[in-house]
Each structure stands twice: as structure tokens, then as C-alpha cells.
Amino acid sequence: MTERTARPGARLGALRHLPTLVREIAAASPLLLAASLSLRLLAACLPVLSLYLAKLILDGIVAEHARPAPDPGLAAWFADPGRARLAGLVAAELGLALASDLADRLTSLTETLIGDLYANAASLRLMAHAAALDLAQFEDSAQQDRLERARRQVSGRTGLIGTVLWQFQSVVTLASLAAGVAAFTPWLMVLIAAALVPAVLNEWHFTQAGYRLAWFRSPERRRLDYLRYVGASVETAKEVKLFGLSGYVTGLYAQVAGRLLAESRSLAVARARWGFVFASLGTLAYYGAYAVIVWRTVAGAFSVGDLAFLAGAFQRLHGGIKEMLLGFTQITNQAQYLDDFYSFFEIRPQIRTPAHPRPVPSPIREGLVFEDVGYRYPGTDTWALRHLSFAVRAGETVALVGGNGAGKTTIVKLMTRLYDPHEGRVLLDGVPLPDYDLDDLRARIGAIFQDFVRFDLTAGENVAVGRIGAAADADRIAAAASRGLAAPVIERLPERYAQPLGKRFAGGLDLSGGEWQKIALSRAYMRAAEILILDEPTAALDARAEHDVFARFRDLSAGRATVLISHRFSTVRMADRILVLEAGRVLEEGSHAALMARGGRYAELFTLQAEGYR
Template identity: 70%
Template sequence: MPAPRPDPFTPLPGAATPPPGAAPPGGALAERFGALRHLPALARLVYAASPRLLPASLALRLARASLPVLMLYVAKLILDAIVAEHARPHPVGLGLDAWTSDPALGRLAGLVALEFGLAILSDLLGRASGLVDGLVADRYGNAASLRLMRHAAALDLAQFEDAAQQDRLERARRQVTGRSNLLFQLFGQGQDLITLAAFAIGLAAYAPWLILLVALALVPAFLNETHFNRQGYRLAWTRTPERRQIDYLRTLGASVESAKEVKLFGLNGYIAERYAVLAEKLIADNRDLALRRAAWGGGFAALGTLAYYAAYATLVWRTAAGQFSIGDLAFLAGSFQRLRALIEGLLQGVSQIASGAQYLDDLFAFFALVPAIRSPAAPVPFPTPVTHGIVFSDVGFRYPGTDIWAVRHLDFHLRAGEVLALVGENGAGKTTIVKLLTRLYDPTEGRVLLDGRPLADYDLDDLRGRIGVIFQDFVRFNLTAGQNVAVGRIEARDDPERITRAAGRSLADAVIDRLPLAYDQPLGKLFAEGVDLSGGQWQKIALSRAYMREAEILILDEPTAALDARAEFEVFRRFRDLGRGRTAVLISHRFSTVRMADRILVLDGGRVLESGTHAELQAKGGRYAELFELQAAGYR
């Protein structure tokens, strides 16, 4: 009987589903408009990115604000002048001389030229405004992206490994670019307010009741727009986990990193099906919201159109009765239509700005995240050299969101200049010890001391800068070979001798020398001319980063798993010989390598089960001897 097919809506690992009953922020109207508090902060960000261009954008909008009223009023004067000319007798076929010699015709020609000049000016100002806004948006997008990356780099590892925080980061990432438009919308609102005031003054001089009529007709449309903007934000907020799944599936199905296994395991259909189902669900939700929005919006738009034509009919009747001139009719009808559009745009704009400000909540909420692991206000100097070593004193640690202890009552001393090996089955706590030692996490209980002082007493960057760590899941940077080595101490990237020396110590120099461009060869298949390496070759380059760092404390957390036993033995032998006098931690499942350590800790269930040299632990006949014998039997 075939196994049941997985539910396509089952969240992928790491995708957080909002808890039942959870509502996105900004549900209430007051809360939504409260999000406008972020606009000053946005303005400061945009201004910092473009201190000259932003005022220019504002000035251009102010210059454009009065042009629509002027153009419409000039058009009224032209119509009145034409009507007046119709009442005057003129010879058949007016020549150019008549336009220059007749004062009335000359005034009409001047009005037409003025209208033309205003139209040209409006077009030029509009294009200049669009150009400046685009440049400001680009600068802001770059500045906000840099701030996002820098702030993300300052956060704790726990804040990256939590699915809910990943959703928050995803929402923030989506708001980095494009949100400068909110500021331009606000500027546009100010421009439209000035234009509206000018039209309102003109209408008030003739028929002030028209202003009240159009306002009453458009208030329901404003409330409708506000309601659906809120619904749109709620939908975007609640569907963040699904969007992350879709992004993951899109990458998984079209990535060079996953291509081999996707093909060999025949996953194309499964990934495409899962993507299609999730995407269709999002499309259906968006479609339903769009249909309801269009239906209600169409009804309220019809109400506004009815109000316009009721007013227009009244103006036509009063013009026919001789109360208004033809020019007055054109000016009033045009002003009423523009006023209606302006009020409608302003009402919708206020709602859209309030809605867009809600998305700013996502961005500034991410910026408001504060790392729990920080440097102290008055850090103590890092000891150079380390004299006493590192002590784990009754350390216990639980990963956030779990009640399971990764390590508990952990006590051991890593002496200065000692090479210590950590041995144990998966889940014994080896990598957790490395994370605690490097302050990627702080202990839940107990203390980690460096030369008698808690790690929290040292500057965080200084502490991590003195520790060189290579993990098994090291990053394969799509950079040049030289840059891949230099990331171990990136501030020394322009020191070719240090780079080649580090590569030589890890045996990566032989790999790099065979590349077509040697140290300038791009690695990986992401970009043009990139060359991919085998797993073992990548590991040698990753190991060179530890030598590049030239740190007081070195940690190798199973970084040689892809090497054969002989190559791993040689790497660790060189590591021991070249790193004499340095404090080091080795984690490896190969006992031929582990036995080279000065001392070995055998971990079980997050505690130290045994401690000693290879010979001492063998003589004890305990867990280490048992594991060693099991592995040795495989080579007989």
C-alpha cells in the first residue's frame, strides 16, 4: 500500500505558522494610523541617504502645485475671449497682421501662448520630479539595505535560528526597497493639498455648496479604501510563512547547489507541485480580496460620478440662465472634476500612507530588535597571551524554545597552549560547547571563564577576533580563491603573503595553484568563469581561514569530514605542529586524528564522561576505548 502523500500545506521546517487566534499588528483603525509615527524616522533615513536631493524633490512638488489651477483659469479666460470675439464683426479670413494689430486678438494669442508655456513648464517639472524621486529611491534603497545587513550582523545567533524571527526578517527585507515611496506619497499629498486649496478657493467664489457635495460623496469611498488596505496588510502578514516556503521552493528547484540531488532523487515534480499548490493558495486569497475590493470600490465610484453629474447639470442650468459665462462653466466644471479627483486621491492617499506605514512597522520593529549578547560598557582587555585558559564551570544550556538541556553541569578546563579533543556521539554537546566558547550563545546557567574572567567581561568583537573557528558546515563563498582564504581575517585581504602562507599551511596551496587563475580564480558556479571544487578541496580552503586568522585560540569543528583518513591525519598533524603554543579544540569522529590531542574529553548527554590522553582512556577500558575499538574494527 503506497504511503499517503504529504499535505502540501504542511509547513516546511523552520516556517513559523502564526498561533491560532493571533492577529497581525495594526488591526484597529487607531493602531493603523498610529503607525504613521514611523514617517519621521523614514524621513530621517531618506534624508540621510540624499541630503541634497530630498529637498529638491520637495521644492519641485511645491512648484508644480499651483500650475493646474493656473492652466484651468487661463483656459477659462481663453473661452471667454473667444465668446467675446464671436460677438464682434470680423472680416473673412483673419490674417497674421490682425492678430498683432488688434488688442483683443493679441490678448487671446497671449493667453494661448501662456497656456502653452504652463503646459511645457508642468511637463518639465514633472519629469524633473520623477528623475529626482528615482535617484532618491535608489540611494535610500542602498542605505536601508546596508543598515539592514549591519543590524542583522549585530543580532544573536538565536534570533536567526528562530522561525518567528526569520518571518520578521523576511518582512523587514521586503520593506527595505520601495518604502521611500511613502515619503514621496506624503510630498504628493502636500502638493495636492495646495492644489486642492486653490481649486476650493475658486469654487467657493462661485458655488461653495459644490465642495460639500463632493466631500459627502467621497467619504464612504475613503472608508472602503481604508478597510481593504487593512485587509491587504493582514493577508500579507499572515501569509509570511507561506511566502518564505515559496521562496525556498523556488530556490530549491532552480539552484546549482541542489541541482544534483533534485535530479537524482527525481524531486522536480514534487517541488513543482508543492510550489504550485502554495502559490495557488496565495493567488486565490489575493484574488478574493481584489474581487471584493473592486466590487465595493465600483459602487462607491458610481456614487462619486453621480455627485459630479448632478453638480454639472446644475452648473449647465445656471449657465443657460445667464448666471455664468461659458468660461465660468468650463472653469467650474473642470475645477469640480479636479477637486473631486483630488479629494478622492487625498482620502485614498491618507489610507494608503497609513497602510504603508503599517509595513514600516515590520522594518522598524526589526531595527528595534536588540541582541542579548553584547559587549560590556567597560570591557577588560583580552589577555595576550592567554595564560590560564578557559574554564567551563557548572555550565548548563538550553536552546531557545526547548526544555531539553544541550549540556548540563558541564565542568572542564582547557589549559593555555593545550590541544583538547572533544569526542562523543551526535547530540553529545560538542558543537554547543563551541558556540558557548565563542559567545554565539551565553550559558543558561553556570559560567565560562577566560583567564579567570567571564567571557561577558570582554569586548565581543575582540573576543571573536582572537578565536579562529572552522565548522563542518563552513560557507563556500562565491568569491575568488584568494578572497575565500582572506575571509579568515578580512581586514588583511590585501596581504598576499599572508594569504599564500595560510593556504600553504592547510595544504590548499596545491589546490589553488592548479586553478587557471590561481588565487584570482572565482570559485563556485553562481557567477561567470566560476570553478567548483570537490568537497575535500573546499575543506582545505576553509581550513586555511583558521591559519589566516592567526588567532590565540583555534577551534576545528569537524571541518575535514570530506577528506579521506590519510589527508585528515596530515591536516591535523600540520595543524598541531604549526599551532604549537596555541590553545586549540579539535572535534572529529576519526580517532586516528583525535589521539594526537594533548587531552581528550568524552562527552555523553551534555556532560564529561571521561577525560585523559589516548593511552589513559584506552587503559580505562571505558566508553572511549569502546568507541575506538568499534572504529578500528572497521579497518581490519
Template identity: 55%
Template sequence: MPPPLPASRMNMRQRFSAMRNIAPFLREIWGTSRPMTLASIGIRLIRAFLPIATLFVGKLIIDEAVHLLGLGVEHELLPAWHAGQLDHLVTLLAIEFALAIGADLLGRLVAYVDTLLSERFTNATSIRLMEHAATLDLEDFEDADLQDKLDRARRQTMGRMNLLSQLFGQAQDVITVISFAAGLLAYAPWLMLLLAVALIPAFIGESHFNALNYALNFQWTPERRQLEYLRQMGASVDTAKEVKIFNLNRFFIERFRFLSDTFYAGNRILAGKRALWGTLLAALGTLGYYIAYAYIAWRTVRGDFSIGDLTFLAGSFRRLRQLLESLLSGFSQVASQALYLDDLYSFFRIEAKIRSKPDAIPVPAPIRSGFVFDNVGFRYEGAERWALRGLSFELHAGEVLALVGENGAGKTTLVKLLARLYDPDEGRILLDGRDLKEYALDDLRANIGVIFQDFVRYHLTAAENIGVGQIDAMHDRARIERAAHRGMADEVIDSLPKGFDQVIGRRFKDGVDLSGGQWQKVAIARAYMRDAQVMILDEPTAALDARSEFEVFERFKELSDNRTAVLISHRFSSVRMADRILVLAEGKLEASGTHEELMAQHGRYAELFELQASGYR
């Protein structure tokens, strides 16, 4: 059963207030390219007067033809031509021909300029969207409501391309309307009043249905995201294996069909009502036109107007009616587009909570004493349970610290707090005796190299996959090769057909996919690209066998001399090489010490170690 049509989210006053978005939109267009913006406006200004000029020349042609008929030249073409009686008519025809050619040329020019300007504006807005998204907090991206806003904003960067042409076209039509209206007012002023009365109902109806269409799209943002997700899951190289083995294609297809059919049903109802009411309201405009046409014809029969006047007035009224309908409908559509722009600009208005203070200081080099977690507590937005609570410990400069604990113990959250991807809800984190919030955010993160367990697999070359770890050294091949060697990814890259220049991943042509373990070694090499004072490995070796993980961690410890390092792993045989081990449980620090000290305590660590060790016996 189709969903009920949504109620309009805005009344008429609120819809008009959305027009405030047009001013910043126009400023951005101007900022995109001033020469092209001026060219588009100038060409349209010329085009605005062509319709009235063409129609008036047509009137003169008809009047001249009637005049020549009165002279009896209809059967004497050549004598009339030689006598010069047709000169005026030929001149008028040549002018109308030139106007027709000019109108076509200017139309093509404005389309050309608008296409280039729209493309540049779309690209500039997309860049701005990515730049702003980069400033937002990690917590923002984990919020479903913000994901909806981001999805709507992303669609607006592409969906507003024709708003530019629409706005400039509206301005052109306004000038044309003024020129036609001036002619009508000179003959019969009340015709303008008749036209306005006939068109206003159609405008109100169009505005109402545009608002309903926006409300439907706004209401269905989460479902649209689900549709896109299902489309990707059902036809993606990343999911193809499981989709085939578990025969998930029918499941995804049925769910996609249900959601898409439901959304289609809502759109169909709205489109049907819009078509019905649009037809009825447009009929009022048609009725107004024919009343005016009858009046003009009667005045012509009475001798008040010439045949040319009849043609000019009837054509002017018809064109004026069409233009006003287009203007009112276009204004309603612009108002609707302004609502969509609100989605884009509301996203740009979101501000990050985690940012550098104006007087932020650089991270000390080298770090002298290290980090202190002072009664730190953190809870994710909307969660009832605290991810971390009452956490206090020290991470000394140059120390290799291991974090262990069962899933959900808070290990990854601790690392994110250390990198200031989150700020604590309680307590504070100190670096060399000063709160992390006092340090410049970019400098802090530049001094921390992190590889998370859910690292990104970039479908770029092997060199670029490593180079993104230090973007300003992306073209330093020697540094990339050293990082690959440290991360034990050099053997993986040597086996690729094009070595470091090989695109990895199956998304693009000629790409070579890697195994999970190979991808992880590339990701670890990425961390070594950064000459960071603090190195963090958050379970990045899950796809490696026990021997390979041990070798990675052993290499990591060797290369961590004079650096502060944090290891997270579920394999206790690997973390025992750390200088100190922290045991987390339900967001709290349960125990701390070396491997030997923790085993002697016979607590959770010893229990989990023996449980895991028994699986290898």
C-alpha cells in the first residue's frame, strides 16, 4: 500500500523565506567565474528584447502586405519590384530573418556559457563540500541525522546545475514581459488585470505541489540511502563472494524492490494530483486568453485596430500569458530549489566541536614526559553505557604500551581520544603536563601515526596507498620504499606486475586485488610513512597468521626506539613484548603491568592468556 502523501513542511511564508538562499547562491556563481557570469547576463539581456522586436516587425510586415494589396500589386510582382514598391516589405523580411538567426545564435551561446559555468560551479561546490566535511568531527559522521544531511547536500551539488539557467532565464523573461506589457497597456490596460486573475491560481497550485515534492524527498532521505546501499551491496566486487555463496541476491533485490516501489507509489500519487489540478488551473489561463482574443478581434472588426495590430496584440497577449505562466511556475520552482539549497547550506552551517584554539601551541619535539589520562570518561552520542569511565593511567614517552581486553572494552575508543578524534566527556588528557586541547589540532595529529583495524583500502597505486600516510611526501619514492620495507610490504609490492606503480583493488581497469594480509601490510607501511612521535597499531594484523603478526610487532618494537607506541591485539603472544600492558574491561582499567606481573596476579589477563594458549596446545 503506498504511503500517505506527506504534509508540506513549510507554510507559504516559510517557503518564500527560503529565497534567502538565492543571494549566497548568486554570490557563489559570481565567484566561480565573473567573465562567464557577465557573458551569460549580457547575452540574455539582448535576447530579452528579441521576442517583442520580432513580433512588432511581424506586425509591420502584415500591415505592409495589406497596404500593397490595396495598391493592387498582387498580380504584378515584377513591375512592383522594379518600381520599388516592395523595397519596404523586403527590408522588413530581411530584418525578421536576421532577428531569427540572431535568436538562434544567442540561444546556443547562452547554452554554451551556462553549461561551462554550471560545470565549474558544481565542481567548486563539490570541493567546498569535501573541504567542509573534512573539518567535521568523527562523531558527526557516526550520527545518522548528519548522514542524511550529508546525503542531501551531496545530491544538491549535482542537482542544482539547472538552477543557474533557471534564475538567469527568469530575469530574461521579466525583461521580455515588461516589453510586452508596455505594448498591451498602450492599447487595453484591463487585459493585464484579466491575465493576472487567470494565472494566480495556477501559480499557487504549482507552489503547493513543489513544496509537497520537497517534503516527500526530505521525508524519504533515510530510505534513499538504504536504496543506494542495497544497490551497492547487490552489485559490488567487495560483496560478490558472500552474495553468491549465501545467495543474497534475491534478498537484496526484494528489499530494494519493496522500498523503490513504495517510494514510486508515493511519487505516482503526487504526480497524479499535480497533473489533475495543474490542468484545471491552467484552463483558467486559457479562458482568460480567449476572452482577451475575442475582445481584440471585436475592436479590429469595429475598425479600432488594423490587421497588423490584431496580430501584434493577439501574439503579445499569447506570449505574455505564456511568459507569465513560465515566470510564475519558474518562480515556484526557484522557491522549491531554494528549499533544496537550504539542505546544502544547512550542512555548511554545521561546525566542528573539536578544533584548535586561537592560541594553540605546537606539540613539543621531542615529547618529554608523555600522556596522562586523568579520570577520563567518554560516552557515544545517544548511548546509555559509558565506553570509558574513570580511566586514569600514564603513557610514558618512549614506552611501548599494549592494550588488551575483550570486544567492547574501550580499547579503540581510548586510541581515538589519544588522537583527539573525540574529546572526553569527563576528565582530561594531558601531554607533557598540558591539556590536549591546548595543542594545535593539525600538529597533534601530524605527530600521531595510527592504523585502525578497519583501515581504508584505497584503489590507487601501491605507492599512493602508502604515500597517503604523509600526503606532503606523496612523491618521495625513497621514503615510500623505506616505509614499505619497515611495514614488511616490500615483498607484496615486488610481486605486483608494475611494482609500486601498480593500481591495487578491483574497482578500476588493470587493478590487482590483494589478500587481506597483503592489504594489512600495505596499511602498516602507510603508518611508517609518517615521521610521528607516537605510533599506534589498533589490531591491524587481524588477517595475518600468528607468525606474521609476531614478526610485524617485533619489527614495530625495533622501529619504535625513542618513540611512544601503543599496540592493540587479541593475540596475547604478541603483546607480551610490550614494556607495559593495560587490561581494560567494560571501559575501566582493571590491571596494569608487564606480562610476567599480570600472569602472577592470576586475574583476567592470565585467564584469557591461558584460554588462548590452550587452543595452540
């Protein structure tokens, strides 16, 4: 938390988001919002009307006690004007009670619907903005915390909608009650309000402390979510069981959760202790005012009906003023959490389409060129790449070889403009990548990563993600699956291309690692891109499946600039050119035959791997 957000004034500053929230609620459903406000206004006026009717009824009863007893029977009762008026007042009070119950239920209904609509709209906005951010921003732990806080607030802040509308109702109710009480004893209103100020300030202090605690604990809560995932998910169950990790993971969870619980418990105890002390002041003020009203009634200044009205009004004012002021405190507190949501949208991607982009050439004629490229990851002084220069020409297959940390993955992310270099340039047909439309550029690139996503979607959709705009083209999906060797796998599924995959949802079927990799390879055929990047494309395939893939590899890479990353030299040797990387630079370059003849690092690595098969 910054110094700005830690200051008390920041609580009020966070209220700047309320107009935006109201506009978004109105945009979600103007009709429902108007209905809710009307219902709240009606409900706000009912308490003072109900109390006034009770006053009239009591005064009427006292007046009737001074008269002779009425004749038995309803006819005689209603024939008397005074008693008929009394019966009308009781009926009116019944009507108000029914109206109040109906208004409460309709208000709850409309605001539930408004909350759902707003949560859906906010979720869509959150996902759209997250999709526009840079990959480096996702990889930054501080930005991950901001995303986590924003994600939690999407549904959590819908309660603020009801709180704000309820506050509007409370203000109207208290204004009407205060007007009625002020007609009798205005100075007692000042006494009650003054007695409640310490309680409100106390609540203000502890809600601020609660927000600070939640803000600082975002990393720990994200860690708890991760430990829950590790300890209780289908994706991790195998390793957790085989390695006996359950006790270790639950121990870590208990350790982190214990710290959070201890801090929360300490804050809750202090809040309850001081809350009782200051609330007692308000209670004493209320009963002092009540004693004054009783004394003045006995002295004849007020009627019994006046006593009932004032006692009821003071009781509601006592609770209502306190709740209204504390409600304002809660709104400012929740507005800070709302600030977590809206501040996420203040993150701006650095990798964007220029104002006047150049069209991406089609077909690509020259290919990709790295000119003296350097890149280092945020928070480190170590260069992942430095003074790197090479080319991938159109129609050429270039393989990248090197140990872990050699820079292969960083090169791929620069090619796809997931990163921008800190030094040098990456060119496509002689034009720097930042000069092109970002979406158009990525649409021309087909990348299949080793850690490809196994979507819990249907088999057909898992292939179609290679070109999601063609998801309705069943023939194209089937052709891509056939060329990527996934067709036989899909044809064996009970629902074929409509079969849900994965274990997350009911009815889903999981595939083996090799079968999933064939699905991923089919995405490359689905995309029909002009630049193809294959990161360990056969890592999970058996020898026969690998042979079948590369029997078709020339078809897949024909006419495309292809980058191939693999630790299998049987795969690498088929490339037109091989780049051997070390510490972010090109150590060796050439064809398989040329590099073997040179007897350098590539030849050493190839020989070591070949000996492993003897």
C-alpha cells in the first residue's frame, strides 16, 4: 500500500468511483435501477407514516375511554363517527404493513437482478482488459496481486450496490423522522447525534485497519489459493499421492492461514471491545432522551399518542442515525475495495498497435530478422539476450538448440511480440514489428508451445482455438485434425468432435499426453499461418507418432518461415539451418551436416544423445 492509500483522506478519495459505479449500474439496467429507487423512496416514507398512524390510534383510544361503552355489534361501532375513524386508522396501518412487506420483497428482487447484471458486465470488462495487457505484466508478481484483488471485487462489490441504495433510503427515512421529532423537541436530536460520533469514528478507524490488513495480505491469500489448488485438485492429485505431499502442503497452508487468522482475530477483538464502549454512550443518550419524553408526558405537555410517536421515532432515530453513519463508513471502506477493481483498469499495456499501423505483408517475402537484439526481464540486471542477430527467411525452417536459460523461449516471445526488445529491433519483411497492427501480426503467426493449454472444451473447440474465428467451420476443423493426426483420437470419442475434454466438468474425458499433443498440433494446421513456431512439438509422442508427424512436417512448414525448438536431435536435424544458443547469443550456426563437420558444441550434444540410444 502506498502512503497515499494509507492516509485517512484516501478513504474519501475512493468515493470518486461511486459515480462510475452508478453509471455502470444504470447501463446494466436503467429500468431496474429506476424501479429500485422508487421502491426505496416508498419504503423510506413508511416508518414515519406508520408511527403517526399509531399516534392517532392511541389518542383515539384514549378519547374513546372517556366516552360510554359502545353498543355491541359492528353496525353500532361503524355508525359512530369517532369509532369508525379509529377502525379506518387501524385498516390504514394494516395497509402500510402490507405495503412495507411488498416493497421489501420487490426491492430485494430488483437489486438481486441488478447485482447479477452488473457482475456479468464487470466480469466481461475485466477479462477484456486482462486480455489486452502485456505478458510481462502477467508475469510480474505485483501485477498478479492487482489482478487477484480486482478479480475478487467483481462479485464482492455487488453488495456495495445495495448498500448505496439502502443509504439513500436511510437518509430519506431519517429526514422524515427528524422533521417529526424536531416539531416536539429539537434539542434532543442534537444530544443523540453528538453521542453517536465517537462510535462512528471508532468504526471508521477499524474498517480502515481491516482494509490495510486485506491489502497487505494479498500475496498470502494468493498463496493460500495456490496451496488449496495443489492439495485438492485433479491436476495435482497424482503427484501429491505418489510423493506423499498431502501433509506437507496442508502444513504450509496451516502455517500461512494461522498467521492471517491471528492478525484477523486480534483486530476483531479490539474492534469488539472499543465498539462496546462507544456504543454504550449512544445507548445512554437514547435513554436520557426517553426519560425526558416520559417526564414531559406525565407533566401533560404530550399526549399518550405523542409519547408513542416520539418514543418510536427516537428509537428508530437512535438506531437509524448510527446505522446511517456506520453505513457511510462501510461505503467508504467498500469504495476502497472498489478502488482495487477500478485501479486495475489503470494498468496500461506497453505493447500496443500504433496509431497508424502498416499492413502486414501477405504473403511474407523476406521473413523475420533480429538486429542486435537485447532483452532482460524486469527486476534483474542479467540479460536474457544480448547483441543477438539472425534471420528466419520465408520458406525456411530454423531450429533453435541450447540448454535451459539459453534464450530460446525469450526469442519466441519477441517473435510473437509478447515482449518488445530493450535493445535492437525485430523486423518482418524489413519493417519493425511495432509498426504493424498487433492483432493482424499475431493472426499470421501459429505457435504451438510445449506447455500448450488443455482447454476444458469440446474436442472440436480444442482444435478450433487455432483459428477461433472459424469455429463453426466443421470441415476445416476435421481437415486440421486429420493433418495433425488427431482425427483417429477424436473419432474414438463417444461424442466425437462434440465430446467435452478434461476432468473439470461432468461428462468430460481426459486424453493421454500424446493425444493432447496431437490436438495441439492440429491447431497449427487450423491456423494456416505464414510464420510457424513449434516448441517441442513431439515431446509427448512415441517414436511411431513422431515419425508420422515429421512425415507431414514438410507439408505443414511449406512456404512458411518456421522456427523449431526441440531437445530431440532427430527432430532438429531436418531443419534447413540450426542455431546453437548459449547465454542469449548464437554460438554456432549452420545445417546439421555443417555443424557435425565442424565438431563444435552441436556435434558434442548430438553425439551424447546418439550414444544414449545405443
